[in-house]
Amino acid sequence: MQRLTVSTSGAASDAVRRHLPPLVSDGVAGKLFAKDHTLWGEAAEEESSKRLGWTDAHDVSRPLVDEVLALRDEFLANGVDRVVLCGMGGSSLAPEVIARTAGVALTVLDSTDPAQVAAALADRLERTAVVVSSKSGSTIETDSQRRAFEAAFREAGIDPASRIVVVTDPGSPLEAASRAAGYRVFLADATVGGRFSALTAFGLVPTGLAGVNVAALLDEARAAADVLAVDADENPGLVLGAAIAGGEPIKTYLGIVSDTTSIEGFGDWAEQLIAESTGKDGRGLLPVVLPIDAPEIGATLPDLQVARLVADAADTPAVGDEIAVSGPLGAQLLLWEVAVAVAGRIIGINPYDQPDVESAKLAARGLLDEQPAPTPAAFAEGGIEARGTDDVVEGRTTVASAVDALLAALPEGGYVSVQAYADRTRLMVLEALRDLLAERSRRPVTFGWGPRFLHSTGQFHKGGPKVGVFLQLTSKEDIDIEVPERPFSFGSLIAAQATGDAQVLEAHGRPVLRLELTSPDRDATALLELLRAI
Incomplete structure (x- = not known):
């Protein structure tokens, strides 16, 4: 069976040296697998006492x-x-x-x-x-x-x-x-x-x-549990948790790169686990799923920690200022769950609640009930209609100028979030926006498909550090489907979810630019061309 290995270098190794000894001496691994709900402090005890079944799910x-x-x-x-x-x-x-x-x-x-x-x-x-x-x-x-x-x-x-x-x-x-x-x-x-x-x-x-x-x-996870439950310096879960959360100052952004691994799409799963678990109380870790040639990697950003999934971290250890992780999928699922639990302890947050997820849901339900008239576009360029916060759209007449205004609102240490409320099986071309904006902004850029990211990074966007700016993409499809026995359609539901989330972000003081593609297939390509020309 493939080995479960975590290798660190640079600042990640420094973080491990600082935090691993107290984690081991405090018996954190053993207590975690014994379902000790006191590991995250008194305020977290009620929630954590009923959320630790994952530690033996491979057996149950x-x-x-x-x-x-x-x-x-x-x-x-x-x-x-x-x-x-x-x-x-x-x-x-x-x-x-x-x-x-x-x-x-x-x-x-x-x-x-x-x-x-x-x-x-x-x-x-x-x-x-x-x-x-x-x-x-x-x-x-x-x-x-x-x-x-x-x-x-x-x-x-x-x-x-x-x-x-x-x-x-x-x-x-x-x-x-x-x-x-x-x-x-x-x-x-x-x-x-x-x-x-x-x-x-x-x-x-x-x-x-x-x-x-x-x-x-389950066999892979079972074998990993035997290692992850032991309080030792070699425990990969303790090492990974310390590496991702123990920076001084903490590195807010965790770039997840699938390099030589055979695991497909791991970053999308880890994104929810990490962001929703840690992004609250104005703190947390924001995963950024990166291609191997992402602009952020070459930019040497001081607040970005890169973690690479590789075929064998023992044979190809981390270099530079990175983390290398290897192991079969079942083992890695449990490894990263342990690491996030450890990270929550280091950061000082409850990894089991998600206090800011419900706000967008409530806003969407309110809009479905009220069915308000759509907000007029601030301007339109071709088939792309623009709306957003005043500081981003007021006085603008082109998509390029509005995007420039959004990026100009990036605070020190900030990030850009692209959120596409569209058909992810058909409009995958929109994912190219991520690299374009990363190249322009020289800052971490996340890309999420709506509404699924609301159940993932949506918690961090509202509960984490207030340093994000948001590009929301919506699509106006020719087809719509009524939801049986409900007074709304799928088209009105996704529109309410997008609008509701934008309203919540604005209420939190986040800059938002919303671009609606009135002819999605045509306008998705046009949008890329407009931004490439900037």
Whole structure:
């Protein structure tokens, strides 16, 4: 089995030298795996006392394997070989990296974009099983997606109960409703928070049904736990936690680079785990998913710590001022969870709450209820309509000048966040904006697809240091889909989510520029051309 190894150099090694000895002498690793809820201080005890089930999820989840495989065989026997996952945040990010790394097809629907929903509904419905994953059962995106698939199955003459599988917490409203509807239900461990749930039913059910060897994944985590639970200088979880959070001063930005690793899409999962766990009380770590040739790496930013995922960190140790991490996926999922728990202790925050996530949800629900008229555009250039905070759009007449104003608002130590409320399966060209803006700003730039980032880095954007500026991209699709038995459509839902989040950011004093692509395929390319010409 591939070795689980963490190598450090430069400032990361200095951080380890400072923090590793007290972590070991305080017995942090042993206490963590003994589920000691006092590790993060008195204020965190209530929440942490009910959120430490992730430390033995690799064992607790083992009985799921045979149940999942039996259902998969049943589906295959009936000609059902396509699996769609409807979920958000921790319910979708871990399954996606697990399936991609295994090379297994899994359609992840973690969007309310009507074009992306329509594409998922139209693809081989007669061969499709749908996994609906939600801890609370009240997540508006997942509830809406479930309703859309139920209606599509009925219209096609397919009994939804024969195709829909539900993953939720015991006692949730979704459990009761699903059992009443005759759906297959898998219950997750209620003592595991969403972003720590990779090795629970939320990570294992959809990927196991899709064809991943989930037993091997648990084996990898089990072997890692034997090392991660030991209070020793060689504990990779303690080393990684100290390296990412122990800088003096703390390095706010953690650049995650997939270099020679075979793990696919790991940064997107780690993004939620780290940002939502640490970004609060005006502090925290913001993961920045970087390509190997990212402008930020060459810029030698003093507040950016680079962590590379490599094939073998023992054979190719960290150089310069970086961290190198290697190991099989199951082991790394547990490793990074341990590291984030350790980082929370070092920073002095509760890694298990997310106090600022709910604000955007409430704003979106308010807009759905009120259905206000759209705010007039400050200006339009071609098919791109611009709105935003006054300091960014007032007096501007071009996209380039508005982007210049947004970047001019960057404070010392700041970052740029690009948030695309659009079809991520079709408009991937927008991801090129990240490197363009990083080159221009010489600062870290994150890119998130909306609304899924609201369940991820959205916590840091509102609860972390007040140093972000925000470029919000929205798309006006020709297609829309009504949400069955709800007084809104997917188009109005995603618009409310974008507008609501912008309002919350503005209320927090963050500069926001919103660019709406009225013809998304055409305007996405036009936007890139406009910014390349600056």
